[in-house]
Amino acid sequence: MAGRRLLILGGGFGGLDVVRSVGRSRAARGYWDTLLIDKENFFQFNPLLPAVATGAVETRHIVYPFREMARHRHIRFHKNKVIEIDLDRRRVRLHNNLVEPFDVLVIAVGSETEYYGVPGAIENTRPFKTLVDAMTLRARVVELFEMAEQAESMEQRRRLLSFAIVGGGVTGVEVAAELVEMARETLLPMFPSLHASHLSVTVIESKNRVVANARPEHSDYVRRFLERRGVTLRFGAGATRVEPRCVHLADGSLVEAFTIVWTAGVRPPGLVQTLPMSRVPDGRIKVDEFLRGLDREGRPREDVFVIGDCAAADRGDGTFQPRLAQTAVKMGSYVGKLLVQRATGRPIEPFEYREMGYIISLGKHSSVVELFGIPISGRLGWLLWASAYLIKMVGLRKQLEVGIDHLTHLWFEHDVSQILSRRQILSDEELNLSLGPGASAGEHGTTPDRRRAGLADG
Numbered sequence: 001m002a003g004r005r006l007l008i009l010g011g012g013f014g015g016l017d018v019v020r021s022v023g024r025s026r027a028a029r030g031y032w033d034t035l036l037i038d039k040e041n042f043f044q045f046n047p048l049l050p051a052v053a054t055g056a057v058e059t060r061h062i063v064y065p066f067r068e069m070a071r072h073r074h075i076r077f078h079k080n081k082v083i084e085i086d087l088d089r090r091r092v093r094l095h096n097n098l099v100e101p102f103d104v105l106v107i108a109v110g111s112e113t114e115y116y117g118v119p120g121a122i123e124n125t126r127p128f129k130t131l132v133d134a135m136t137l138r139a140r141v142v143e144l145f146e147m148a149e150q151a152e153s154m155e156q157r158r159r160l161l162s163f164a165i166v167g168g169g170v171t172g173v174e175v176a177a178e179l180v181e182m183a184r185e186t187l188l189p190m191f192p193s194l195h196a197s198h199l200s201v202t203v204i205e206s207k208n209r210v211v212a213n214a215r216p217e218h219s220d221y222v223r224r225f226l227e228r229r230g231v232t233l234r235f236g237a238g239a240t241r242v243e244p245r246c247v248h249l250a251d252g253s254l255v256e257a258f259t260i261v262w263t264a265g266v267r268p269p270g271l272v273q274t275l276p277m278s279r280v281p282d283g284r285i286k287v288d289e290f291l292r293g294l295d296r297e298g299r300p301r302e303d304v305f306v307i308g309d310c311a312a313a314d315r316g317d318g319t320f321q322p323r324l325a326q327t328a329v330k331m332g333s334y335v336g337k338l339l340v341q342r343a344t345g346r347p348i349e350p351f352e353y354r355e356m357g358y359i360i361s362l363g364k365h366s367s368v369v370e371l372f373g374i375p376i377s378g379r380l381g382w383l384l385w386a387s388a389y390l391i392k393m394v395g396l397r398k399q400l401e402v403g404i405d406h407l408t409h410l411w412f413e414h415d416v417s418q419i420l421s422r423r424q425i426l427s428d429e430e431l432n433l434s435l436g437p438g439a440s441a442g443e444h445g446t447t448p449d450r451r452r453a454g455l456a457d458g
């Protein structure tokens with residue numbers, strides 16, 4: 001039995017690649033006693049979450065169980081939540097007060113939704129980070145179409161079918177594009193009394209263009225694509241306050257929506273933010289050229305590696321690597337290789353980050369891609385998007401499943417089976433909403449502020 005305890009926290013894009021490298025090497029397996037801990041029992045392929053949210057890709061096809069990985073890679077796995085990391089005593093505390101010691105620690109716990117302290121944002125918006133978020137949104141959209149179909153007034157239909165997405169980054173525009181595609185191509189033809197004019201989707205972005213990190217011509221392409229499909233884009237004024245069914249913007253205007261989705265940003269989990277390490281202003285832990293975490297004095301710790309969304313690796317120009325799946329994968333495979341080299345006593349080169357580009361999916365009609373500096377958009381972009389993610393899926397089974405989803409989705413409609421119950425997707429107030437004669441879809445959610453603003457429902 002190997003002696004040195006290698007503890008990997010988080011089996012996402014970063015952690016999984018550490019496991020794969022270490023598990024693949026016989027020498028490393030003999031050297032390290034590897035334990036992966038994750039609060040979920042599966043790896044989740046985030047870039048396809050927007051497609052899951054509309055039924056374009058099946059839920060289970062984008063996840064991969066850690067138990068299967070552990071068996072194939074000969075490592076141990078615990079499904080548990082890490083509550084605290086004690087660097088001095090080299091141990092972590094888990095849910096249920098369990099304690100797990102380590103000799104070497106890899107921190108790869110990703111990020112959580114950042115609300116920037118906007119009042120009401122946590123209570124009145126829906127996050128879009130997990131598989132459950134995506135499944136719930138999909139079921140909710142279908143349920144709201146069912147409710148709108150039965151509602152008695154045009155005003156009620158419009159209110160029920162109003163969606164706002166706060167955050168016009170990659171996730172926000174992908175959710176908007178998928179949502180509009182599902183609504184227009186699948187749902188509207190299925191609901192005879194509903195019409196495109198009943199539907200509204202608004203994307204709110206504080207910067208002056210959507211997907212601001214992409215090249216300007218791609219931002220422009222995305223804007224035109226969404227506007228052609230009836231999405232309203234609000235630029236240059238971020239959300240300052242969120243009430244039930246209403247987002248207040250910095251320029252004093254309001255966006256009303258029955259469903260508000262928050263995709264405006266991420267930050268490292270609290271677990272990481274409280275560690276006594278050097279960090280950058282957005283809370284990520286600074287790492288050196290070998291991805292070792294830097295302590296408060298800026299010295300690298302030999303026993304702590306930080307990778308993925310919670311790490312800040314200097315790109316050499318004072319900026320830090322973007323929080324993307326491709327970065328996490330590169331960091332994970334680098335640290336995996338480094339740990340194998342440690343086991344075999346061979347030297348290792350410093351980590352070098354080279355961005356490959358980006359992919360923004362706009363449903364089955366189009367994608368914009370930048371690959372090693374070359375811009376591509378339209379259907380060719382979609383083909384590249386679909387193939388790139390297929391290659392990246394974990395294992396042949398998932399590649400086949402997602403491949404078949406892509407193909408069937410080209411010819412067939414979205415699957416609108418709701419599966420989740422109304423109680424799982426609607427609030428108590430929404431469950432009791434009166435849609436009968438004289439009632440209004442938003443009457444229970446109307447706040448004094450909105451009444452003052454002349455926005456009372458009905």
Ligand SMILES: Cc1cc2nc3c(=O)[nH]c(=O)nc-3n(C[C@H](O)[C@H](O)[C@H](O)COP(=O)(O)OP(=O)(O)OC[C@H]3O[C@@H](n4cnc5c(N)ncnc54)[C@H](O)[C@@H]3O)c2cc1C
Pocket residue numbers: 009010011012013014015037038039040042043044046047048049050080081082083108109110111128129130170171269271307308309310323324325326327328359
């Ligand atoms: C909706 C969405 C769409 C995205 N689309 C793209 C895209 O198109 N392209 C792209 O490059 N990037 C995309 N990203 C970003 C990308 O997913 C992340 O940059 C990447 O997942 C970061 O990898 P990671 O290993 O750091 O964290 P993750 O992949 O998030 O993995 C973190 C793991 O840690 C576990 N964990 C967290 N806290 C604990 C704890 N306390 N105890 C135990 N386990 C814990 C989690 O369960 C998870 O398995 C998207 C993200 C989202 C949410």
